Amino acid sequence: MNNTCTCAPELKEKEKQDGIKELKEFIKEHKLLHDKQGALMTVLHKVQEIFGYIPREAMDVVSESLGVPTAHIYGMATFYNFFSLKPKAKYQISVCKGTACYVAGGARLLERVEEELKIKLGDVTPDGLFGLSITRCLGCCGLSPVIQVNEEVFVRLVPEKIPAILEKFRKQEKKTK
Amino acid sequence: MEKKMVNLKIDGIAAKVSEDSTVMQAADSIGIHIPRLCYHPRLSSVGACRVCVVEIDGAKNFPASCVTTVFEGMNVKTNTPAIREARRNIVELILDNHPKECQICERNNNCELQQLATTLGVEEYLYAGERKHFDIDSSSCSIVRDSDKCILCGKCVRVCAEIQGVNALSISARGYKTNVGPAYNMEMKDSVCINCGQCTLVCPTAALTEKDGIKETFKNLSNPDKVCIVQIAPAVRVAVGEAFGFAPGTDKTFEMVAALRMLGFKVVFDTQFSADLTIIEEGHEFIKRLTTGGKLPMFTSCSPGWIKYLETFHPEFIENVSTCKSPQQMMGALIKTFYAKKAGIDPAKIFSVSIMPCTAKKYECARPEMKSSGFQDVDVVLTTRELAKMIKQAGIKFSELKPGQFDGPMGESTGAAPIFGVTGGVMEAALRTAYEVITKKTLPSVDFKDVRGLKGIKEAVVDVAGTKVNVAIVNGLANVHKLLTEIKEGKRKYHFVEVMTCPGGCIGGGGQIYPQGDLEAMDVDLYSQRSAGLYTIDEEKKIRKSHENPLITAIYKEFLIKPLGELSHKLLHTHYHAACPKGVPSELRDTVNIG
Numbered sequence: 001m002n003n004t005c006t007c008a009p010e011l012k013e014k015e016k017q018d019g020i021k022e023l024k025e026f027i028k029e030h031k032l033l034h035d036k037q038g039a040l041m042t043v044l045h046k047v048q049e050i051f052g053y054i055p056r057e058a059m060d061v062v063s064e065s066l067g068v069p070t071a072h073i074y075g076m077a078t079f080y081n082f083f084s085l086k087p088k089a090k091y092q093i094s095v096c097k098g099t100a101c102y103v104a105g106g107a108r109l110l111e112r113v114e115e116e117l118k119i120k121l122g123d124v125t126p127d128g129l130f131g132l133s134i135t136r137c138l139g140c141c142g143l144s145p146v147i148q149v150n151e152e153v154f155v156r157l158v159p160e161k162i163p164a165i166l167e168k169f170r171k172q173e174k175k176t177k
Numbered sequence: 178m179e180k181k182m183v184n185l186k187i188d189g190i191a192a193k194v195s196e197d198s199t200v201m202q203a204a205d206s207i208g209i210h211i212p213r214l215c216y217h218p219r220l221s222s223v224g225a226c227r228v229c230v231v232e233i234d235g236a237k238n239f240p241a242s243c244v245t246t247v248f249e250g251m252n253v254k255t256n257t258p259a260i261r262e263a264r265r266n267i268v269e270l271i272l273d274n275h276p277k278e279c280q281i282c283e284r285n286n287n288c289e290l291q292q293l294a295t296t297l298g299v300e301e302y303l304y305a306g307e308r309k310h311f312d313i314d315s316s317s318c319s320i321v322r323d324s325d326k327c328i329l330c331g332k333c334v335r336v337c338a339e340i341q342g343v344n345a346l347s348i349s350a351r352g353y354k355t356n357v358g359p360a361y362n363m364e365m366k367d368s369v370c371i372n373c374g375q376c377t378l379v380c381p382t383a384a385l386t387e388k389d390g391i392k393e394t395f396k397n398l399s400n401p402d403k404v405c406i407v408q409i410a411p412a413v414r415v416a417v418g419e420a421f422g423f424a425p426g427t428d429k430t431f432e433m434v435a436a437l438r439m440l441g442f443k444v445v446f447d448t449q450f451s452a453d454l455t456i457i458e459e460g461h462e463f464i465k466r467l468t469t470g471g472k473l474p475m476f477t478s479c480s481p482g483w484i485k486y487l488e489t490f491h492p493e494f495i496e497n498v499s500t501c502k503s504p505q506q507m508m509g510a511l512i513k514t515f516y517a518k519k520a521g522i523d524p525a526k527i528f529s530v531s532i533m534p535c536t537a538k539k540y541e542c543a544r545p546e547m548k549s550s551g552f553q554d555v556d557v558v559l560t561t562r563e564l565a566k567m568i569k570q571a572g573i574k575f576s577e578l579k580p581g582q583f584d585g586p587m588g589e590s591t592g593a594a595p596i597f598g599v600t601g602g603v604m605e606a607a608l609r610t611a612y613e614v615i616t617k618k619t620l621p622s623v624d625f626k627d628v629r630g631l632k633g634i635k636e637a638v639v640d641v642a643g644t645k646v647n648v649a650i651v652n653g654l655a656n657v658h659k660l661l662t663e664i665k666e667g668k669r670k671y672h673f674v675e676v677m678t679c680p681g682g683c684i685g686g687g688g689q690i691y692p693q694g695d696l697e698a699m700d701v702d703l704y705s706q707r708s709a710g711l712y713t714i715d716e717e718k719k720i721r722k723s724h725e726n727p728l729i730t731a732i733y734k735e736f737l738i739k740p741l742g743e744l745s746h747k748l749l750h751t752h753y754h755a756a757c758p759k760g761v762p763s764e765l766r767d768t769v770n771i772g
Contacts, residue, residue: 056361069344070360071369078349 019050027065053084089124089131094148098137101145112159185251200242215330216243219699273304289381317365319372319536327384333376342655345370373482373678374536374687378698390557397528398441405528406444408508412534412598412683413561415710419690420565421575426710431580449590451508452597456723459501460610461740474671479503481541482678492755500750509554510748534686546751560688589728592721595714600652600682601628604675609722616642652677
């Protein structure tokens with residue numbers, strides 16, 4: 001009897017395939033150390049570490065290797081804040097909406113970033129380059145309003161300065177390629 | 178080893194219970210009912226709803242009595258002003274995140290939450306604020322999921338995992354976004370749901386209900402160009418009365434026939450006739466497999482939830498399942514071929530309805546295989562609940578009905594047919610016929626008592642002319658999973674296995690009347706009464722073996738020619754295929770219960 005499932009999406013990118021391979025080896029090692037529920041938590045942490053988020057293909061692999069129903073894996077992956085079901089962006093933009101930045105026009109910065117990237121708060125651009133979130137007070141209220149891109153903080157901003165900041169990271173990305 | 182007993186006091190009354198009992202069980206044992214919502218005696222306890230809180234001397238807060246074990250000298254108070262207020266507050270909080278539309282709700286007057294609010298004396302909405310909102314999922318042929326009405330008790334998740342071993346549902350996300358649904362937030366139709374509807378029976382509100390078939394039925398009943406024909410499954414007749422105040426197990430077959438005629442059905446057939454027919458076909462298929470070295474064990478195929486489960490989780494056994502269609506689909510195929518021709522009706526004008534104790538039958542009739550008459554063989558399936566609703570909507574006084582009669586040529590059945598509705602019944606019916614066909618001798622007794630009873634897995638050995646035939650009867654899909662695994666491991670060997678999706682068989686089907694009063698789904702007393710009703714119908718029949726049904730003899734003579742013949746093959750048999758809904762790993766066979 002042929003049990004091959006044709007419904008699960010094919011893995012296209014080589015990167016993903018390598019990740020899945022790594023994951024399978026990890027599960028093999030750790031399966032013996034825990035009961036099923038204990039193993040699940042450890043394995044999901046590994047998935048997050050390998051891919052930067054929890055892809056559905058990975059959940060399918062975990063389900064198959066650990067013998068835990070997908071519904072329960074999904075329940076666990078959506079419960080803990082540490083796990084993300086959406087890919088994380090290469091450059092995560094955090095717009096500060098703490099009191100000082102808010103009063104100084106932080107909301108307008110957010111609007112402009114949304115406009116420029118054509119994404120909404122919490123989303124990631126289709127190319128995976130930029131992600132957009134908000135943060136509360138980075139501790140530099142005297143320099144408000146601020147945004148943070150990964151570790152770098154940009155201060156005393158006006159919306160007009162946003163395109164240049166985005167361009168800087170696009171250029172940086174081209175260089176590394 | 179005998180369990181240690183402990184003494185405790187509940188509301189000043191002494192109780193003596195085993196040391197592993199919970200406070201709730203101890204209270205039940207001395208006649209004190211602690212209000213509850215997420216608790217079900219057949220499922221694991223999670224203490225999610227907090228409605229069952231009590232005061233215990235020495236405890237800092239109010240523990241949930243369903244998950245607190247007793248200890249020696251424990252002093253419990255279940256009815257103090259503080260406890261009453263705490264419970265009321267908890268239910269008020271649930272209500273304030275719940276749609277306030279009881280009058281137009283499916284479960285109005287049949288809702289545990291509504292009843293609890295009344296019992297606890299909730300008199301106003303105290304915490305008005307934002308409510309959660311999710312889209313209704315009506316993608317499935319059988320089940321509608323309205324998450325706005327969900328109170329997150331988790332009983333559906335547990336029944337799906339622990340009783341059915343399907344694990345289609347889980348609780349996902351947290352806070353206001355917490356929701357119950359299939360993996361990856363996909364639609365029910367794409368999930369591993371096998372449509373059994375047990376979740377609709379345990380859901381305390383209308384978050385999970387059956388898909389409506391009433392509107393389409395009423396529309397066709399009032400269409401003069403349509404000939405509406407209906408069939409009634411065995412297990413419906415001993416449960417439908419419960420909706421009208423009759424005791425569970427009361428046989429309401431002929432009152433139901435009368436009601437269906439009043440509703441406008443031109444022809445009323447009995448699915449029990451095609452149950453007899455199933456026995457002839459399935460019996461001969463079994464004999465053929467047994468004597469010609471066919472694939473064994475053979476599994477029965479009347480339970481569509483089981484078929485979908487088999488295709489999804491255990492496709493390696495597909496060749497073991499009988500190719501016979503279920504009685505509903507046999508009847509459906511015959512109505513639009515044999516009967517249409519005999520009565521001179523254009524099959525295109527027939528609107529074929531079945532009354533079933535089952536939500537999975539709604540899925541079965543929509544399967545692409547079930548079109549052997551050239552049309553969809555059965556157009557609409559109504560559950561027992563829906564039939565009761567239609568009778569009420571039409572203003573029919575059920576208790577005052579005079580018995581009606583089924584129509585020939587598919588209205589008579591033997592005692593072997595009603596017991597299809599209870600676990601063990603199909604096996605018993607098949608044995609009665611197989612024994613006599615193989616041995617050509619009369620059975621000393623038609624009662625196979627070994628295969629009866631509500632146990633999850635039953636076994637029996639039947640001596641057929643010197644050949645020992647090993648049979649098994651299994652109900653509840655978690656039990657099925659266990660049985661199949663052990664068959665694969667070689668621990669169990671059978672010739673013939675009867676499988677019923679729902680606990681107790683069709684009498685406990687997902688489309689049955691919601692248990693009334695203090696009764697709950699899967700209650701042993703309730704299911705015993707319904708099953709006793711079916712066995713009584715069997716005993717009171719003059720003919721109790723399918724192959725002696727004169728109408729069956731007639732239909733073979735007039736139309737089908739012979740069992741397993743060409744026409745039987747076309748109309749009464751089918752084949753199943755491995756399925757793989759999106760997001761289900763192909764090799765996921767294990768169905769452990771997590772959380």
